[in-house]
Amino acid sequence: MIEIKDLTFSYKRNSILFKSLNLSVGAGQIHGLLGKNGAGKTTLLKLIAGLQYPQEGEITINGYLSKGRAPEYLSNYFYIAEEFNLPSVKIKSYLNIYAPFYKDFDKEAFFNYLDEFKIPKENKLSKMSYGQKKKFLLSFGLATNCKILFMDEPTNGLDIPSKSTFRKLIANNITEDRAFIISTHQIKDIEGMIDTVIIIEDGQIMFKQNVQDISEKLSFKTLSTSEVSDGVLFSEDHVINKRVISVNNNKEDTLIDIELLFNAVVSDSQKLTQQFNNN
Amino acid sequence: MDAYLNLNRFFLVVKRDLIENGRSALFGMLTVISIFSFILLMTSFDTNQILLTELGNRLYIIEFWFIGVFFSGMAFRDFRNKERSMAYLMLPASSLEKFLSILFLTTIGFFISFTLLFGAFNLLNMGVISSFSEALSLELYNPFNRDVWASIMIFIPVQAIFLAGATTFKKVPLFYTVLYFFLFLLIYGFLATILMKFYTGSLTISEFGDNSSISFYSSDGYMGEKSIDKILSVQSFLFFISYLLAPIFWVVAWFKIKEKEV
Numbered sequence: 001m002i003e004i005k006d007l008t009f010s011y012k013r014n015s016i017l018f019k020s021l022n023l024s025v026g027a028g029q030i031h032g033l034l035g036k037n038g039a040g041k042t043t044l045l046k047l048i049a050g051l052q053y054p055q056e057g058e059i060t061i062n063g064y065l066s067k068g069r070a071p072e073y074l075s076n077y078f079y080i081a082e083e084f085n086l087p088s089v090k091i092k093s094y095l096n097i098y099a100p101f102y103k104d105f106d107k108e109a110f111f112n113y114l115d116e117f118k119i120p121k122e123n124k125l126s127k128m129s130y131g132q133k134k135k136f137l138l139s140f141g142l143a144t145n146c147k148i149l150f151m152d153e154p155t156n157g158l159d160i161p162s163k164s165t166f167r168k169l170i171a172n173n174i175t176e177d178r179a180f181i182i183s184t185h186q187i188k189d190i191e192g193m194i195d196t197v198i199i200i201e202d203g204q205i206m207f208k209q210n211v212q213d214i215s216e217k218l219s220f221k222t223l224s225t226s227e228v229s230d231g232v233l234f235s236e237d238h239v240i241n242k243r244v245i246s247v248n249n250n251k252e253d254t255l256i257d258i259e260l261l262f263n264a265v266v267s268d269s270q271k272l273t274q275q276f277n278n279n
Numbered sequence: 280m281d282a283y284l285n286l287n288r289f290f291l292v293v294k295r296d297l298i299e300n301g302r303s304a305l306f307g308m309l310t311v312i313s314i315f316s317f318i319l320l321m322t323s324f325d326t327n328q329i330l331l332t333e334l335g336n337r338l339y340i341i342e343f344w345f346i347g348v349f350f351s352g353m354a355f356r357d358f359r360n361k362e363r364s365m366a367y368l369m370l371p372a373s374s375l376e377k378f379l380s381i382l383f384l385t386t387i388g389f390f391i392s393f394t395l396l397f398g399a400f401n402l403l404n405m406g407v408i409s410s411f412s413e414a415l416s417l418e419l420y421n422p423f424n425r426d427v428w429a430s431i432m433i434f435i436p437v438q439a440i441f442l443a444g445a446t447t448f449k450k451v452p453l454f455y456t457v458l459y460f461f462l463f464l465l466i467y468g469f470l471a472t473i474l475m476k477f478y479t480g481s482l483t484i485s486e487f488g489d490n491s492s493i494s495f496y497s498s499d500g501y502m503g504e505k506s507i508d509k510i511l512s513v514q515s516f517l518f519f520i521s522y523l524l525a526p527i528f529w530v531v532a533w534f535k536i537k538e539k540e541v
Binding site for chain 2: 070071
């Protein structure tokens with residue numbers, strides 16, 4: 001679905017953000033794009049969306065070059081940016097203006113999503129709060145039935161009930177021919193929802209694994225300090241205990257702690273990736 | 280071809296631009312037209328029909344230029360805000376469709392909406408004025424006259440220049456376009472004068488001779504006569520250059536938009 005080949009990109013000439021980055025993203029999955037501040041998550045999303053142009057390499061989505069920004073290509077994805085602008089019109093006017101650009105737009109579903117998020121349909125967009133606007137955009141993005149939905153910090157500004165509604169809607173709407181890419185710092189908000197974990201660090205994809213593979217290969221536990229043995233791949237203090245990642249030799253079914261996984265990858269990615277390369 | 284220009288998508292973009300910006304544009308036009316109409320009302324009670332029509336013409340031209348230049352000079356405001364420009368870029372339409380929509384709205388769209396609004400206000404004014412004076416009759420303003428058309432023909436290249444300015448300058452484009460426009464006029468006037476002198480040997484046309492020549496005088500006295508055909512050919516050339524300006528600057532604006540997208 002999305003193919004990134006030898007991508008090189010920099011904002012400044014002497015500070016390269018991505019150098020020969022390669023990434024392949026498939027359909028039918030929810031991808032979590034994680035990285036530290038300034039790692040380039042938003043830039044990578046913008047590059048895929050064709051909002052930035054690579055200096056070298058190419059990005060294609062379903063055969064379309066992203067930088068070509070052909071109308072057909074643009075109508076096949078929807079990008080929910082962290083900071084966005086909505087026109088000063090009512091929800092129905094927005095729908096009237098923008099929905100016809102997306103050939104598979106589902107109006108009924110859109111109003112259902114608004115109901116789920118408890119957004120009044122008569123609202124004027126400029127009078128809504130940041131969180132409400134975000135929920136409106138999420139509803140619109142899902143209703144477009146686009147093949148790819150990019151979400152940059154989608155849970156920022158959402159209240160607690162809305163976060164669970166968000167998780168429910170995302171999980172219910174993923175289909176075999178669609179891909180959702182969520183870039184976020186709020187790891188807890190997407191835990192248990194994503195299918196693939198992608199971690200960017202130092203201009204490279206440091207880690208990209210399917211959640212199922214992670215579960216099979218690694219085990220995540222909270223142990224007392226005395227229980228921590230030598231076979232641990234990574235450990236981190238957690239109140240009076242330690243959170244540890246170890247090789248899942250016993251095929252235990254543990255819940256993936258994405259925050260811990262992220263910290264492990266950032267501190268020593270080789271140790272972890274070796275576990276996946278071994279078989 | 281469909282990837283570059285699709286009529287259905289083009290009209291969707293026009294609809295978007297109209298709904299999102301129509302209200303503020305309408306409010307701007309109404310403000311300017313009301314102010315001028317009020318001035319017309321206050322100064323026209325003692326006038327006659329011919330003067331009133333003439334005044335209507337003048338007002339139409341002044342307001343048309345004032346609002347038209349403002350709209351064109353402030354077009355493409357999406358590019359002056361990061362979030363707005365992202366929304367603009369992600370709109371599923373081609374760059375050409377987005378550009379043509381703005382071009383259409385700042386030329387034909389503006390002409391139609393302004394003329395209708397002006398006509399309505401003018402009718403209202405005439406109604407009030409004629410109710411105070413029996414000598415005046417209620418007439419619908421007709422913009423289809425020589426003066427107005429001549430003015431619109433000059434407006435078109437100016438509109439193109441201001442549209443190109445709107446795509447070139449990120450901050451206060453109207454101000455910078457006015458500045459550069461006057462610089463351009465100076466250079467253009469200078470070149471036109473040089474051209475005229477090159478062909479005729481004089482900068483001033485002093486009197487017409489017979490039907491085929493014009494007498495020229497310099498400060499030192501009579502310089503002789505030049506063929507009218509020769510002068511007309513110079514004027515035609517200048518006229519041609521003027522009307523070439525519009526497409527040239529529209530193309531410049533289009534390339535500037537493409538550059539900004541990158």
